[in-house]
Amino acid sequence: MNSQQTIVIKIGTSSLTQAETGQLALSTIAALVETLTQLRQCGHRVVLVSSGAVGVGCGRLNLKERPKKIALKQAIAAVGQGRLIRVYDDLFSTLGQPIAQVLLTRRELIERTCYVNVYNTFDALLELGVIPIVNENDTVAIEELKFGDNDTLSALVASLIKADWLFILTDVDRLYSADPRFVPDAKPIILVNKAEFAQLQVQAGDKGSQWGTGGMMTKLAAARIATSAGVRTVITHGKYPHNLFKILQGENIGTQFEPQPKSDNARKRWIAYGLLPTGKLYLDSGAVRAICQGGKSLLAAGITKIEGQFEATEAVQLCDGNGKEIARGIVNYNREEIDKIKGHRSDEIAQLLGYEGVETVIHRDNLVVSNG
CATH class of the missing domain: 2.30.130.10 (PUA domain)
Known part of the structure; x- marks a missing residue:
């Protein structure tokens, strides 16, 4: 494992919350916080892209399902985001790890000046040893300029900051050729290279959990964006954050996607991944x-x-x-x-x-x- 790497971790609502109630799964979040703090202590630059604001807001307001109307969803996100960041801050503070909240919309990546400013902000935070916690700014994002899901957001952030790794933590241990819950002989997919990516046949539903938005298709799309930008991408189980260390040390856990060569041309990265x-x-x-x-x-x-x-x-x-x-x-x-x-x-x-x-x-x- 290299001495210092830039690592983006995306955790989905399905991993952060309990499936039945939508309430926060505090043991999972505590394990994640502990792992990310240890990664920082090892000298790595760490960014967390965290879903969960709408799910937590629903739990806080005792709503039984995710709202459909944009205005209502944005209001609930505002309720949930404060609660979510408070939980993170309490847990990280216990371990002495400073965090920052970064809320983004697609507009910040489309406008070149904003894109550069966002990059500079991340760079400064990481130099200070802070872990930025990123989410889409659901409260103000308009439909045409939404990322759509935090899988896409995490891939674009990984591209923006020239990350070495993107970990997409979800509710399955890795990618399979079919849904292993219904197809017992579904084949696990360990490694995907560039040539295999185009032929990759996965029966991936387009919907996430009741409380989340991203299904497996969005994760594959995110892996395509990130690997094109030179970021090694891993899909693995969110309930076992400590596996991140094992993967960084070379263990075959999860599904890995091999990266393309990195581009050092910041303007071309912006054209490829920032613009819509x-x-x-x-x-x-x-x-x-x-x-x-x-x-x-x-x-x-x-x-x-x-x-x-x-x-x-x-x-x-x-x-x-x-x-x-x-x-x-x-x-x-x-x-x-x-x-x-x-x-x-x-x-x-x-x-x-x-x-x-x-x-x-x-x-x-x-x-x-x-x-x-």
């Missing part, structure tokens, strides 16, 4: 080759079809003829302008638009090729 694409550009095979193999900019001539409504400087996905995403980037033109110039040479742009424009639709400095 608002449209799609479909490319011919020549443009796909030029971008994926030649590291070239995207020219109008290579665009065959457009989807979505977007403005200049917004992010879009670039797809091949089969609809597979091959890259994403920031466009120099809006949807209407690209519609006029697609399929044409760059020296025709001024004539087609009626004014002088740049020759690239997406410059290579604002373009990130997908790993998947």
Whole structure:
């Protein structure tokens, strides 16, 4: 185990609460706090992404099920978040470990200046030896800019801070080829590399527990984001936090996903993982080759079809003829302008638009090729 690593741990509502009542599972939380404090004492930089605010709020207000209406859910999150952070603070304080509360919305990662500020805040907290406890700011997040679940949030945080590990703690010990509760001969999945990820066939439900939001599909999506950013990802059981040490020491516990090579280009990481694409550009095979193999900019001539409504400087996905995403980037033109110039040479742009424009639709400095 390396002397100092940056580790993000995400724990879900299903691990934090009792299934029957939604009340906090204090023994699990105490074991988690003890483990994270020990990791800090070993010199690691530790971030906890914790679900549970809505679940705890429901328990506090004696509600029997998670609310559906956004306004009600946001109000309940406000009730639960204070209680949740109080529990964490009491337990961490007993062990002398300082913590900080960090509440994020997707907006903070979309705006470049905010993204850099969030990175700097995490960096300062970790240098101070603090454990940041992160959750989505459910009280103010609007539906279009929600992370959707804390699995995604944890992967984006791991990417942002250039973590070495992401541990997704859930209510199963690892990934299986089918649900082991119903299929006795379901095969455990120990290690997934890049080549296997695309072929990974897992019967993963899209719903979490009664009190949570993330099913196994969201965990796989999070693993894809994190490993693409160079973060080794592990799905393992939340009831046994002490296993984190064993995994770091090389034991085969949980399901591990091998990371891609890390990128040191902070701007490109932001484009790949911070921005929310608002449209799609479909490319011919020549443009796909030029971008994926030649590291070239995207020219109008290579665009065959457009989807979505977007403005200049917004992010879009670039797809091949089969609809597979091959890259994403920031466009120099809006949807209407690209519609006029697609399929044409760059020296025709001024004539087609009626004014002088740049020759690239997406410059290579604002373009990130997908790993998947």
